Amino acid sequence: xxxxxxFGPYFGLPDGSPFVTKAMMLLKLAGLPYAExxxxxxxxxxxxLPYIEDDGEIVADxxxxxxxxxxxxxxxxxxxxxxxxxxxxxxxxxxxxDHLYLALLAVRWLDLANFTKGxxxxxxxxxxxxxxxxxxxxxxKVARNLIAQGFGRHSQEEIAILATRDIDALAxxxxxxxxxxxxxPCAADATVFAFVxxxxxxxxxxxxxxxxxxRANLVAYRDRIMQSYFGLAPQREAKEAVEVADA
Ligand SMILES: N[C@@H](CCC(=O)N[C@@H](CS)C(=O)NCC(=O)O)C(=O)O
Numbered sequence: 001x002x003x004x005x006x007f008g009p010y011f012g013l014p015d016g017s018p019f020v021t022k023a024m025m026l027l028k029l030a031g032l033p034y035a036e037x038x039x040x041x042x043x044x045x046x047x048x049l050p051y052i053e054d055d056g057e058i059v060a061d062x063x064x065x066x067x068x069x070x071x072x073x074x075x076x077x078x079x080x081x082x083x084x085x086x087x088x089x090x091x092x093x094x095x096x097x098d099h100l101y102l103a104l105l106a107v108r109w110l111d112l113a114n115f116t117k118g119x120x121x122x123x124x125x126x127x128x129x130x131x132x133x134x135x136x137x138x139x140x141k142v143a144r145n146l147i148a149q150g151f152g153r154h155s156q157e158e159i160a161i162l163a164t165r166d167i168d169a170l171a172x173x174x175x176x177x178x179x180x181x182x183x184x185p186c187a188a189d190a191t192v193f194a195f196v197x198x199x200x201x202x203x204x205x206x207x208x209x210x211x212x213x214x215r216a217n218l219v220a221y222r223d224r225i226m227q228s229y230f231g232l233a234p235q236r237e238a239k240e241a242v243e244v245a246d247a
Contacts, residue, residue, distance in 0.1 A: 002032055003053040005040030010121060011203040012235025018101065018194040025049040025190035026066050028229050030075045054175035066187055085181050089188035092180065095166055096195040099125035103153040103163035104198060107139060107206040109142040111156065112225045114204050160207035165201075167208070170196065178224070193225045202235055 004023055010016035014024055029032045034052070044051055044060065052062035052068070059068045069075055076084050108118050119139070126134045146152025151159070170192060180192055181184040199212040200222055212218055226232045 002027065002034040003037050003040075004034045005044065005051050005053075006036045006038055007041070007048055007049055008038045008120065011118065011201040012232070013186070013197055013201055014230050014232065016119075017049055018104070018191075018198045019048075019097075020050040021055070021194035021197065022190045023052070023062045023065050024194055025225070025229060026062070026077070026187065029077060029185055029187075029190060030069045030073060032069065032073065032086050062191075066190075073201075075186075077190075078181075080184060081181055081186055085186075088150040088173075089181060089186050093191040095169065100148065100163060100166040100195055100199075102146065102161050103166070103208060105142060105155070105197070106146055106151055106159050107138055107156065107208055108204060110146065110152065111206070114206060115139055117203050117205075118201075119182075123186060156207075160211070163208045164211040167199070167211045167215060168199060168220070171218050174217050174221055176217065179221075193222065195236075196222045197226060200234070 004020070004027065006020045006024075008015040013021060015021045025035075030070070040051065041049055043057060046060045050062055050063055050065065051058060054068065054072070057068075059065050066077065070077065078089060081089065108114050119142075120135050123131055123134050123138070143152060154162070174180055174192075177183070179189045181188070195213065196218050199207070199208050200219065223234050226234050
């Protein structure tokens with residue numbers, strides 16, 4: 001049985017990380033049973049989740065998890081797609097992971113109100129006396145990384161403009177299809193679903209969420225996949241916030 005190392009469900013989503021959500025979806029698409037382990041972050045080979053352990057083999061990073069499944073289990077996520085569709089699917093996936101993700105990070109971690117309602121919760125299990133310090137330390141680390149990458153130098157308004165272009169592109173590309181490339185899901189659906197679901201999470205009050213809510217086909221896509229692959233009814237109401245004294 002494959003073990004998938006996860007953060008755990010947050011904000012009505014299968015996991016607090018879009019990349020872990022993507023890995024879950026990949027495993028489901030491939031029909032591979034897996035067990036979740038929420039205690040693996042400290043041993044993560046790339047200091048990030050997700051990673052898997054498959055019969056003693058450790059595979060870190062959601063895309064390498066995909067490649068591992070394709071190689072070891074002979075499962076072609078993109079079966080039926082022609083080369084141009086495969087190329088487009090890859091480009092769409094990486095737009096989400098390497099552009100839209102940065103916008104999501106920025107609105108969740110840099111905006112204090114969203115941080116308080118969202119990522120602050122990741123540290124709920126830290127001992128009470130260090131919890132505010134841990135929250136504040138990690139938040140500053142994320143802010144430093146975003147500034148070093150460049151995205152963190154944009155204003156929140158500029159970030160919303162960039163993310164909205166991604167959302168518009170996703171909505172147009174999906175159109176009225178059930179999945180990104182047609183009636184059958186492909187690998188990129190794991191990523192696109194994960195990011196659409198995360199963008200729409202009601203815990204976060206952001207222009208990105210508003211833009212995504214304005215795209216009925218993306219909302220329906222999220223609802224369909226959430227229901228049929230995760231058995232979850234999409235959350236429509238934000239849950240209560242936590243207090244973050246010194247964040
Ligand atoms: N390229 C990686 C990205 C994974 C990633 O960024 N994971 C984040 C959560 S969304 C993480 O583990 N962050 C913890 C940290 O950086 O300490 C993948 O596709 O798996």
